[in-house]
Amino acid sequence: MLNLYGPVLIFFALAAVFPLATLGLAKLVRPKFTPTPDKVMPYECGITPESDARGRYTVRFYIIAILFVIFDVETIFLFPWAVLFRTPELFYLVEMLVFLGILIVGYIWLWRRGALDWV
Amino acid sequence: MISFKDIVAAVLTVVGVLFVALTIAAGLIWVERRLLAVWQDRYGPNRVGPLGLFQVLADTIKLLAKEDWIPPFADKPVFVIAPAIVMITVLFSFAVLPVARNIVIADLNVGLLYFLAMSSMGVYSIVLGGWASDNKYSLLGALRASAQMISYEVFMGLSLMGVVLVAGSFKLSDVVEWQNRNVWFVLPQFPGFVLFLIAGIAETRRLPFDLPEADSELVAGFHSEYSGMKFGMFFVGEYLGVTLVSALIAVLFFGGWLGPVFGLAGWARTALGIVWLLVKTFLFIGFFILLRAALPRPRFDQLMSWGWKWMLPLALANLLVTGAVVMTMSK
Numbered sequence: 001m002l003n004l005y006g007p008v009l010i011f012f013a014l015a016a017v018f019p020l021a022t023l024g025l026a027k028l029v030r031p032k033f034t035p036t037p038d039k040v041m042p043y044e045c046g047i048t049p050e051s052d053a054r055g056r057y058t059v060r061f062y063i064i065a066i067l068f069v070i071f072d073v074e075t076i077f078l079f080p081w082a083v084l085f086r087t088p089e090l091f092y093l094v095e096m097l098v099f100l101g102i103l104i105v106g107y108i109w110l111w112r113r114g115a116l117d118w119v
Numbered sequence: 120m121i122s123f124k125d126i127v128a129a130v131l132t133v134v135g136v137l138f139v140a141l142t143i144a145a146g147l148i149w150v151e152r153r154l155l156a157v158w159q160d161r162y163g164p165n166r167v168g169p170l171g172l173f174q175v176l177a178d179t180i181k182l183l184a185k186e187d188w189i190p191p192f193a194d195k196p197v198f199v200i201a202p203a204i205v206m207i208t209v210l211f212s213f214a215v216l217p218v219a220r221n222i223v224i225a226d227l228n229v230g231l232l233y234f235l236a237m238s239s240m241g242v243y244s245i246v247l248g249g250w251a252s253d254n255k256y257s258l259l260g261a262l263r264a265s266a267q268m269i270s271y272e273v274f275m276g277l278s279l280m281g282v283v284l285v286a287g288s289f290k291l292s293d294v295v296e297w298q299n300r301n302v303w304f305v306l307p308q309f310p311g312f313v314l315f316l317i318a319g320i321a322e323t324r325r326l327p328f329d330l331p332e333a334d335s336e337l338v339a340g341f342h343s344e345y346s347g348m349k350f351g352m353f354f355v356g357e358y359l360g361v362t363l364v365s366a367l368i369a370v371l372f373f374g375g376w377l378g379p380v381f382g383l384a385g386w387a388r389t390a391l392g393i394v395w396l397l398v399k400t401f402l403f404i405g406f407f408i409l410l411r412a413a414l415p416r417p418r419f420d421q422l423m424s425w426g427w428k429w430m431l432p433l434a435l436a437n438l439l440v441t442g443a444v445v446m447t448m449s450k
Contacts, residue, residue: 007129015210026348068269118420
């Protein structure tokens with residue numbers, strides 16, 4: 001275990017230290033931040049911001065998030081299947097076809113309902 | 120028992136991979152600008168040092184010396200940590216990349232899964248950075264980025280399933296050894312290669328899929344409010360991602376360290392393997408840059424529909440056909 005994951009831990013430590021060290025170095029070199037009224041405004045191409053940025057956004061983003069959960073879980077089920085396919089029998093393929101068939105029915109339904117269309 | 124020699128070898132590999140990955144990523148800042156200049160019929164950076172090579176150094180010094188701007192309206196801890204996350208997650212992925220036979224930081228038996236997991240983590244830095252900035256452009260860019268990355272992530276995994284199915288392993292060195300015995304995966308798994316390439320471009324948010332940044336409409340999107348070294352980290356993180364995806368395409372579909380050996384043996388052969396991997400990686404990096412020079416940016420709705428209506432069914436079809444072929448061949 002340690003043989004395999006030991007180097008990963010060393011790598012993690014070094015890879016995590018690097019960005020933090022860079023940020024620390026920048027802190028030593030850079031000039032002090034001097035705020036002015038214009039500097040501390042959110043950047044909106046020179047126009048004075050009207051409202052807070054965290055407003056309401058289109059529901060599309062939420063639908064995509066839900067679709068992602070469904071289809072990513074599907075791929076997770078496919079991973080072990082793909083590795084165990086080393087002793088291929090027709091049964092395995094049919095089994096996967098049934099699993100995918102159920103999902104594809106849902107996929108077609110989503111498509112026809114327009115969940116995959118943006119706007 | 121772990122011997123002293125093992126520890127030295129492990130540390131050398133770790134430092135070597137980290138050094139090479141970061142050097143390539145930094146060097147790409149110069150390579151990309153020069154190559155784009157060639158394709159756009161102009162010079163590009165050619166003033167600092169020979170051929171403009173020290174441009175990277177000059178840029179780094181400039182970024183380090185910039186006034187650090189943390190917006191008073193921003194969520195400060197999240198704002199600071201977000202750019203570090205993008206670099207760390209991409210760097211972590213390099214741990215499973217086999218650079219030559221028996222030279223790899225950790226030849227995990229879940230190598231590909233580990234890579235997919237790490238690449239999904241990358242989306243956090245974008246969302247957190249965009250959200251913490253509290254800027255309309257940033258938040259919109261972050262939302263777009265997350266929608267795009269999770270959509271393309273679904274079939275990124277699926278596109279690799281064909282390779283896993285044929286090679287019968289998630290271990291990246293097993294995948295290369297299979298290609299050593301048979302043929303490079305680009306031939307039997309050509310659809311998988313194309314799908315993975317497209318997914319890789321979308322995951323690294325490179326043109327033509329750079330809608331989260333979209334300079335002309337979102338003024339750099341999720342990192343509008345970033346300056347100095349924090350901006351630099353998003354930048355280097357992007358180049359690290361390009362390097363990683365290119366290297367993975369080389370390993371998974373183009374035989375990794377395999378290539379003509381010219382009768383060499385021992386360490387010389389290993390070194391030649393590393394050279395082959397670097398050559399293949401740079402070919403794909405060049406291709407990534409050529410895409411940026413050649414293609415316009417699609418609309419966001421087009422991007423999402425391609426992902427869900429074309430790429431996902433194609434990836435599933437590729438997997439099923441591969442399964443059927445493997446079954447009939449083994450009979």
